[in-house]
Amino acid sequence: MSACCANETQPTVASSDTCPLCGSRGVRVEPVTLKALLVSDALRRGIPPAPPRFCATPECSVVYFDSAVGATFTEADVSVPVYSKQKSAPDVPVCYCFEITRRMVRAEAERGGGRNPRRAESIAK
Ligand SMILES: [Zn+2]
Incomplete structure (x- = not known):
């Protein structure tokens, strides 16, 4: 049988890619992210050896x-509010590096900062 007639199998999504609670595919994060954001009780449970996923x-x-190892961490295990989990909370960080919150972004937008061409030019430089 030639290779063109071979029964090709579709790649399957590894079970460790999907959230055990909601079934959504998680985005891979570096273990250092968990080391930085988990509360001490959650850290004591241990961080998975492979890069974990974010739901x-x-x-x-x-x-x-x-x-794959049966590890889950919920919002109670994380030391900061999680942006994607709290869609309407105004003081949830949008950017954790610079501590920019949803309220700060809205205030800037209300001042016209997001639509000001001069400001856009200064940011682009
Ligand atoms: Zn989930």
Whole structure:
């Protein structure tokens, strides 16, 4: 049989890619992210050896997981509010590096900062 007639199998999504609670595919994050953001009780449970996944589903309480080893971390295990889990909270960080919150972005937009061409030019430089 030639290779063109071979029964090709579709690649399957590894079970560790999907959130054990909501079934959404999680985005891979570096373990250092968990080391920086988990509360001490959650850190004591241990960080998965492989890069864990982030679940962005707003209605799901799981934030980080590794289904392969059965590890899950919820919002209660994280030391900061999680943007994608709290869609309407004004003081949830949009940018964790610079501590920019949703309220700060809205205030800037109300001042016209987001639509000001001069400001856009200064940012682009
Ligand atoms: Zn989930």
